[in-house]
Amino acid sequence: MPKKQVGKWSIDYLQILDENGKVDEKLEPKIDEKDLLALYRWMVLSREADQRMINMQRQGRIGTVGPSTGQEAAHVVPAYLLNDKDWFVGAFREAGARLVRGESIAQAFLFYNGFEEGNKKPEKFNTTPINIIVASQYLHAVGIGYAIKYRGEKDAAVITFGGDGSTSEGDFHEALNFAGVWQAPVVFIVQNNQWAISIPREKQTHSKTLAQKAIAYDIPGIQVDGNDPLAMWVASKEALDRAKSGGGPTLIEAVTYRLMMHTTADDPSKYRTQEEVDGWKVKDPLIRFQKYLTGKGFWDDNKQKKLEAEIKAEIDAAVKEFEAITDLPPDIGFDHVFGTKHAEIEEQRQEFLEELKKDADHA
C-alpha cells in the first residue's frame, strides 16, 4: 500500500520594518501616532532604566540584574496590546513590559536589591511576579488560560514569555501540549535572544526554528523579527484576537539578541565574539523605530533630546525613591520562604544575621 501524506507544515517569518527603517507598506499596520509615540517612549525608558541598573550594580548600590537591552520591541509591544482583563505571565527578561504593566522603576530597583517587596503588583493589572525558574511560567499561563475559558470570561487572554533556552525544558512542551488540548487562550512568546547564558541557540536544539515546535502540538506558530516593533504588533495582535475569539493558543518566536550580559554576574566576552555583537547592534529595535517615526514626520532631534532629559529625570527620581527606603530589614527575605515559620529557615536566618554582624564589626 502506498504511503499517504497525513499533513504538510511550514513556518512563516514576518518582518515589516527592516533594520534600515524601511517599511513594507503592504504589511504596515495602522497604528495611531499617539500609540507609536507611547511605544517608543516605553522602549527608551526600558533601555535607560536597564543601563542605570547596570551602573548601580557596578557601584554596589543594587544586586544582580539581568538586562533586556536590545529586546525591547519583543516584549514592550505585546504588553502594550493587553487590556485590564488580560494576564501577563512573564519570566525575567521583560523589564519594559513590566513598566507598561504599571510596575515602577523604583520597584524594580527594590526587587533587584533582593527585596520581595519589589514584586508587589499594581492592583489594576493581572501580572504574575518575575519568575526565575526557567519555563515554569508557561504552565502557570496555561492554568490561567484554562481558568479563563472554564469561567467563560470574555475579552481576556494570557501572554507568557520565555527564552530560547526555555524551549528545551519539559515544562515548555507540557504547557504547549495542554494549551493545544484545551485550546486555552494563551500567547506564548519566546524571546530567542540567541543565548542561554553561554549556550548558543545552535546547541539548544537541532530544529531550524523555535516556532516549529508549535507544529507538534497543532497550534499556530510563527517566527517574527523580534527587533521589529511593527511585526511584533501584527503577530501579537493576531494571536490575541485568535485567543479571544476561541481560536486557542499561538507560539511566537521573536528573533532578537541579548546585547548585554546574561546577568551582571557574567562576562559574555568569554563565550561570544565582539563581531557577533556588533552585527546585532545595527539591528537594534530603537534605532529602526526612531527612523520609522522620523520618516512619518512624528519625530526629530529636539523631541529626542526632550525625551532623553525627561526620562533621565524620571529615573533619577526613582533612584531617590528607592534609596529613601531604609526600613526593610536585611533578613526580610527569610520571611517569604514559607508561609509559616520553619525551624531550618530560622537557623539560616540566625547564621545570616551573625555573618552580617561580623562584617559590621570588621568594617
Ligand SMILES: Cc1ncc(C[n+]2csc(CCOP(=O)(O)OP(=O)(O)O)c2C)c(N)n1
Ligand atoms: C529550571 C532552571 N534551570 C536552570 C536555571 C538557571 N538559568 C537561569 S537563566 C538560564 C538560561 C535561560 O536562557 P533563555 O531561556 O534563553 O533565557 P535568557 O536568559 O536568554 O533570557 C538558566 C540556565 C534556572 N533559573 N531554572
Ligand SMILES: [Mg+2]
Ligand atoms: Mg536566551
